[in-house]
Amino acid sequence: MKRRTVQDIMTKDVVTVTEQTPFAEIAELLTEHRVSGMPVVDDAGRVIGIVTESDLLHKQEYKDHTEGRSLRALLRRNAQAEAKAAAVDAGGLMSAPVVSAAPGTSTTEAARLLNAHGYRALPVADEDGRLVGIVARRDLLGVYRRPDAEIREEIIKDVLVKKLWHDPDMLDVRVGDGIVHLSGRVETKSLVPIVARMIGRVEGVVDVVNDLGYALDDTAARKYTRI
Incomplete structure (x- = not known):
């Protein structure tokens, strides 16, 4: 039986950002391309993190706080969320290190990784860590068509x-x-x-x-x- 890998179903034309990409530009790219997240790459195209809609929403989440609960007390509960709420670029927003898949990873293993980490998409990187594609949940569901x-x-x-x-x-x-x-x-x-x-x-x-x-x-x- 021919077992498909992420290389067979991944999207090769991936929207990416760098650590220096501003917050507003990231929001614009997510909306324009209708994606839930984007890999963050360095100058060599290696995946160093991923930034998602959830990362950006921390800023809105902590902008307004309910009466009787100080912002300081609210932020203290989650230092990582606090840092992302104060971030102004992808370097401060991204989650790192990022879990990625090799091109030869089976679709079964890719599905396991997505579920285990709660991701909507998984960057695909070669043996040198360079981004070659991205596989999303909807891509994996394509086998049922x-x-x-x-x-x-x-x-x-x-x-x-x-x-x-x-x-x-x-x-x-x-x-x-x-x-x-x-x-x-x-x-x-x-x-x-x-x-x-x-x-x-x-x-x-x-x-x-x-x-x-x-x-x-x-x-x-x-x-x-x-x-």
């Missing part, structure tokens, strides 16, 4: 024939809205969950409805086998 016919073809050719050496005529594979319905019969009972699991790993598969039967229950024999 694969046509059902394309998913079914990959299941039959790559999973059943190439990986499992199974006669595809013995199984009925139907795909609708990314949901795979399996019926038919495989040789052994132990193979049933294996087939479903491998099909579930095909990109674009939302779920697998497994109604496979089997010719031989090899799991019963294992229970009585002593090593």
Whole structure:
């Protein structure tokens, strides 16, 4: 099975800023390009941080404070937020060090990184740390827009024939809205969950409805086998 990497889905034309980019210009770029964040790069194009809408909003958040709660007490709760609220350029606003992905990172790992760190986008950098692209959550969700016919073809050719050496005529594979319905019969009972699991790993598969039967229950024999 062909596993796509972030290099296959990333945006290569990335809007970036430097540490010296003023606050107002950053706000304008975010609005103009309709992005939620931008990588901060040095003169060599290496990623040194990332600045997001949330970073800019700290200034507005701390501009007005409720009566009875002093600004000093409010800011003391979060020194990092205080620093960003006072920042005037990307160097003061950015989060660093930044988590980035290599071009060969799998889409699965990229999704894990985004969720683990709560990011909306992940810079993609080469082995020297230079920015080569950016991958966003919406890019990763693109795998679920694969046509059902394309998913079914990959299941039959790559999973059943190439990986499992199974006669595809013995199984009925139907795909609708990314949901795979399996019926038919495989040789052994132990193979049933294996087939479903491998099909579930095909990109674009939302779920697998497994109604496979089997010719031989090899799991019963294992229970009585002593090593």
